[in-house]
Amino acid sequence: MRIGVDYYPEHWPKERWLTDARLMKEAGFNVVRMGEFAWVFMEPEEGRYDFSLFDEALEILARHDIAAILGTPTGSMPAWVARKYPDCAAMKPDRQRRNWGIRKTNCFSSGTYRLLSERITRAMAEHFKNTPNVIGWQTDNEFDGNPCYCDSCRANFQDWCRAKYGTLDALNRAWGTHFWGHRYGAWNEITLPEEQHSYNPGLWLDWKRFNSWLQVQFQRDQVRILREVCPHHFVTHNTMSFHPSINYRDLCADLDFASWDNYPVFGPPQILYNAACAADLVRGFKQKNFWVMEQTAGPGGWGAFGRNPWPGEIRLIAYQQLAHGCDGMLWFNWRACTAGREQYWHGLLGHDGLPLRRYREAAQTAHEFRKLWPEVEGTTVRAPVAILYDYDSIFAQESQPSFENNTYIQDHLRRYYDALFRAGVNVDIVAPTADLSRYAVVIAPQLYVLPDATAHHLAEYVRKGGVLVADIRLGVKTETSLCHDRTLPGLLSDTLGIVIEEYESLTGIWGAKPSEYRVVGRRDISGTFTAFGFADWITPRGADVLAGYSDRWHMEPFAAATRHRSGNGWGYYVGTILREPEFYDQLIGDVLAKANVTGILRPPVGVEVSVREGAGKKLLFILNETEQEQTIAVPSGKRELLSGQLTESKLTLPRFGVAVVKLA
Ligand code: GAL
Numbered sequence: 001m002r003i004g005v006d007y008y009p010e011h012w013p014k015e016r017w018l019t020d021a022r023l024m025k026e027a028g029f030n031v032v033r034m035g036e037f038a039w040v041f042m043e044p045e046e047g048r049y050d051f052s053l054f055d056e057a058l059e060i061l062a063r064h065d066i067a068a069i070l071g072t073p074t075g076s077m078p079a080w081v082a083r084k085y086p087d088c089a090a091m092k093p094d095r096q097r098r099n100w101g102i103r104k105t106n107c108f109s110s111g112t113y114r115l116l117s118e119r120i121t122r123a124m125a126e127h128f129k130n131t132p133n134v135i136g137w138q139t140d141n142e143f144d145g146n147p148c149y150c151d152s153c154r155a156n157f158q159d160w161c162r163a164k165y166g167t168l169d170a171l172n173r174a175w176g177t178h179f180w181g182h183r184y185g186a187w188n189e190i191t192l193p194e195e196q197h198s199y200n201p202g203l204w205l206d207w208k209r210f211n212s213w214l215q216v217q218f219q220r221d222q223v224r225i226l227r228e229v230c231p232h233h234f235v236t237h238n239t240m241s242f243h244p245s246i247n248y249r250d251l252c253a254d255l256d257f258a259s260w261d262n263y264p265v266f267g268p269p270q271i272l273y274n275a276a277c278a279a280d281l282v283r284g285f286k287q288k289n290f291w292v293m294e295q296t297a298g299p300g301g302w303g304a305f306g307r308n309p310w311p312g313e314i315r316l317i318a319y320q321q322l323a324h325g326c327d328g329m330l331w332f333n334w335r336a337c338t339a340g341r342e343q344y345w346h347g348l349l350g351h352d353g354l355p356l357r358r359y360r361e362a363a364q365t366a367h368e369f370r371k372l373w374p375e376v377e378g379t380t381v382r383a384p385v386a387i388l389y390d391y392d393s394i395f396a397q398e399s400q401p402s403f404e405n406n407t408y409i410q411d412h413l414r415r416y417y418d419a420l421f422r423a424g425v426n427v428d429i430v431a432p433t434a435d436l437s438r439y440a441v442v443i444a445p446q447l448y449v450l451p452d453a454t455a456h457h458l459a460e461y462v463r464k465g466g467v468l469v470a471d472i473r474l475g476v477k478t479e480t481s482l483c484h485d486r487t488l489p490g491l492l493s494d495t496l497g498i499v500i501e502e503y504e505s506l507t508g509i510w511g512a513k514p515s516e517y518r519v520v521g522r523r524d525i526s527g528t529f530t531a532f533g534f535a536d537w538i539t540p541r542g543a544d545v546l547a548g549y550s551d552r553w554h555m556e557p558f559a560a561a562t563r564h565r566s567g568n569g570w571g572y573y574v575g576t577i578l579r580e581p582e583f584y585d586q587l588i589g590d591v592l593a594k595a596n597v598t599g600i601l602r603p604p605v606g607v608e609v610s611v612r613e614g615a616g617k618k619l620l621f622i623l624n625e626t627e628q629e630q631t632i633a634v635p636s637g638k639r640e641l642l643s644g645q646l647t648e649s650k651l652t653l654p655r656f657g658v659a660v661v662k663l664a
Contacts, residue, residue, distance in 0.1 A: 001373040002135075002328040003366045004029035004066065005348065006294060009057035010038050011337045016353070017060050020334065023355050025064040028366035032061060033293060033330055035124075036071025036141045037103070040078035043120055051127045062133040069236075069293075069330075070124060070134060072222050074117045075141030076103035081116060088113040090148035093194040097150075102341075104141075107148040108214045109156040114221060121222045125229035136234035137226050138293060139219045142261065143237065145246030147211045149192050158187045160210050174480040175202030196399035201481040205449075208395035212247040216254070223254045238293035239285070241278035242409045244398065247391040249285050249431060258285040261294035261332065264317060266306035271606050271625045272320055274410075277417045279324035280381075281389060281429040289325040289380050294332035298346030298358055305344040312656030314361045315368075316623060319658040322369065323610035323621035325381045329369070331362055372641060372660060378615035383426035384597045386439040387417060390432050393448040396481050402473055403505035403534045404514075406446075412577070413445045416469070419584035423592060424599030424609045436461045440595040443469045450475035450484075455491035462495050463567030467595040469587075470496065471574040472503075472534045488536070489573070496571040497543030497564030500536045506576075507533060518551035519560045519578060525586045529578045531560060536575030538562060543573070546590070547583075561587065563594075570594050600663075604630050607653070611663075618664035624653040638663055 004024065009017055024032070034054070035042070041053050058068055081088050082100035089097040090107040098105040106113050128134045147153070165171040168184055177183045182200060184190060193199035193207050219237065226235050234256040239248045241260045252258045260282040264275040282290045296317055299305045309317070318329060335349035343351075348359045355363075369376075397408060406412070420427050428439070432454045436442050442461060447454075447470060455475060462468045475490045476483060484490050488500040507514045517531040525546045535555070543562035549555030564571045572591060578584065592598070603609050606626035612619045619641075624630045629652060636649045641660040651659055 001369050001376070002031040002067070002291075003369050004031035004330050005297075005334040006330050006332045007032035007034050007334045008037070008337065009034065010041055010053060011339070012335070014056065017057055019353075021060045021064040021066060023359070024066055024334070027359065027363035028370055030065060031067045031069065031135070031328070031330065032334075033069040033071060033138060036073055036138060037076045039073035039076065039120060040080075042073065042124065043078065045080055046084065049123050049127070051124070055131075058131055058133055067133045067135045069136045069138055070128060071138040072117070072121050072124065072140055074106070074120070074222070077106055077113075081113075085110075085112045085116075087150070087152065088116070090146075091150040091153075093149050095149060104144070104146070107150055107153065108218045109148070109150075109152045111152070114218065117218065118221050118225060121225045122229065125226055129230045134233065136236065136256075137230070138259070139222050139235065139237045139255075141238060142240050143215045143219065143246055143251060144240065144243055145208070145212045145215055147192075147207070149194070153214075154190075154192055156214065157192065157207065157210050158190050160213065161190060161206065162187050164206070174482075175200050175206075176482050199399070201396065201400060204399045205392065205396045205481040208245065208398070209247075209392075211245070212250065212391070215246055216250045219251060220254055236291060236293070239282060241282050244394050244409065249391070252285040255286070257288060257290055257327075258282050259291040259293040262292050262317070262321060263294075263296050263300055265296050265309050265313065266300070268307070269310065269313070269627060272317070272608065272623075273414060273418050273421055275317065275320055276324060276421060276608060276610075277414060277429070279321055279326065280383070280427050283325045283381060284389070284429040287428070287430065287434075289327040291328035291330075292321050292326050293330055295321070295329050297331040297333065297348045297362065298336065298350075300345045302341055302344065305346075309358070310656070311357065311361070314358060315365045316625065316656045316658060318365045318369070319621065320608065320623055322376065323608075323612065323623065325612065368642065375617060375619060375641060375662065376612065379612035379617050379619060380614050381426050381428070381610065382613055383428040384439060384595070385420055385425055385441040385443065386428045386430050386434070386436060387413060388432045388442065388444045388447060389413070389429045390447055390449065392479070393446060396449050396477055397446070397473075404507035404509060406533070408446055415577070415581070415584050416443045416445060416588065418581065419588040421608060422585060422603075422605065423588055424601055424603050425592065425597060426610055433457065436466060437464070439466065440597050441467045441469070441591055444474065445471055446473045447475065448473045449477045449479065449481065450490070451479040452491060459492060459495045462569035462571050465568035467570045467572070467591055468495070469572040469574070469591055472536060472576065474573075492571070493541070495564070495566045496562065496573045497541050497566065498538050498559070498562050498573055499541055500538055500575065502537040503535065504537075505534055506531070517549050517555055517576070519547050519576065519583075520550040521547050521586070524563075524590050525561065525583070527582065527586075529580045529583045531576040532579055533577040538573065538575045543571075546587070563590070600635070601633060603632055606630065607632055613664075616664065618662075620661040620663050622651065622653065622659040622661065624655065624657045627655045629654055634661060635663065
């Protein structure tokens with residue numbers, strides 16, 4: 001297994017490099033990533049290349065059996081680029097160019113910047129293609145889909161629209177430009193939406209798609225060169241998992257595997273739901289195993305900073321990713337830098353460069369991972385449940401969230417995800433158009449943009465025996481962000497056995513006081529819950545009512561949650577948001593029972609389980625994410641690989657402890 005650190009030799013005197021390499025080797029590290037912010041060192045002035053700093057560093061690393069992933073350095077342009085070529089700087093909506101002096105300030109449609117990007121990529125690729133310990137590439141750094149408002153971007157967007165719609169008539173129809181008399185008579189009349197609130201929703205959705213597409217194209221130029229010059233190297237990118245402005249599935253389509261940057265330690269210790277969920281999303285980008293290109297090594301922040309990982313947490317966080325399908329891992333970063341904006345984004349080593357507690361814990365983890373690797377290699381997560389994650393719905397909802405504080409990713413999707421985590425069931429997070437036949441359960445939170453073909457795909461999934469759980473804002477919009485002109489939930493009405501003739505936001509707008517409704521379980525769900533945020537007024541048309549409204553006379557006729565037998569499967573619908581996680585635990589319990597899915601074990605709260613399997617092997621990872629010792633009922637007579645012991649019927653884990661049980 002490849003495990004190591006993000007390393008910046010340009011931060012340190014050369015005399016230190018040997019010590020660094022020696023300490024890395026002793027820690028069990030065998031890979032570094034470097035170079036992604038070093039453009040000015042490699043091309044100090046236009047067309048003059050100098051790779052000597054990295055040649056020397058690579059040579060020292062090679063002597064210590066450490067391989068390297070090189071970053072194309074386009075995430076931070078040299079000062080000379082900004083000085084010579086002002087069009088390389090992105091423009092803000094007020095048409096001021098972004099100031100040079102931070103990073104990621106480039107315009108992605110600038111022909112100059114794209115040319116300079118291709119040149120440095122080619123020069124690096126040519127120079128390092130035969131360096132024996134260079135094994136792969138990371139493109140740029142954390143593409144984020146952020147827009148630029150310059151004339152070039154505007155012209156490119158107009159071209160993109162023309163290529164997509166062909167005729168202005170088609171575009172006018174698709175966006176519904178009769179509203180406010182916003183019909184276009186020429187392509188160059190199309191302007192860019194300066195903010196998300198007031199512009200045409202169709203224009204907005206395509207603008208988001210365009211910016212995502214533009215960065216995918218930018219990366220593609222680099223990937224093409226890397227493939228041509230370095231055909232034996234892998235190419236990846238360090239995504240930001242749930243970052244909502246770029247379609248990472250599209251970005252990763254051009255790569256060998258997806259990677260991501262994991263920073264779960266800022267506030268007090270908590271159950272690591274979010275990092276688990278992000279890992280499952282990233283594994284879904286290519287539906288294969290992934291790398292963590294930046295893994296939490298210490299307190300992080302650019303001014304004020306967060307908490308130090310407590311003893312055991314660095315190891316726990318690393319094991320969690322391994323458990324979710326991570327096949328390569330690098331800590332960010334090796335050593336806290338003494339200069340620059342990230343002085344307080346701490347590394348395994350502090351400013352003093354001494355190999356202390358965090359280093360030792362990472363070293364222990366690396367040695368364990370490499371020992372485990374023969375058991376882990378070739379395995380992946382085979383989840384029985386999929387959650388659908390749809391970029392179009394996210395892009396569209398950014399400008400029309402339907403209700404205040406509609407925090408889709410942080411909260412909404414996680415309500416279902418966390419309940420599955422507590423049930424000990426692995427989850428894949430995939431596109432609505434993915435092959436769903438391998439999943440016993442599919443959950444579609446706020447699937448807002450729903451082309452007819454996808455609605456048919458979901459109906460067909462249920463008809464053939466799948467269990468679908470959908471909820472609020474399902475199928476409201478067409479592919480171009482017009483409202484469907486059918487009674488909700490439109491084409492899925494029969495599948496779900498309901499109609500929704502009316503709906504409302506419960507948050508109110510413009511400072512109004514939010515309201516809440518009381519919900520009671522009626523069938524297979526018991527207890528009293530609080531509905532907030534949004535409410536569909538659901539009329540069952542054949543569906544069982546699992547929960548209804550109980551404290552407001554006008555809501556009594558309507559269902560809050562339903563279940564419907566359709567073909568060989570089941571269609572569930574949740575028409576509101578429930579404050580109590582207990583609701584989702586019960587719902588997921590019922591869903592899993594209908595789908596005949598059982599987790600290997602039901603862990604105590606705060607203990608996570610995940611299974612990796614394949615190549616005839618099956619490993620159960622058990623992670624104690626609490627500060628208390630936990631005792632877990634496990635299958636007995638199996639080998640626990642870290643202790644080498646056979647399991648009894650119960651296994652006890654210390655705080656932040658982990659176990660890897662070989663089931664097969
Ligand atoms: C990441 C980024 C790194 C570093 C780190 C800490 O998002 O890729 O370059 O900036 O955050 O701030």
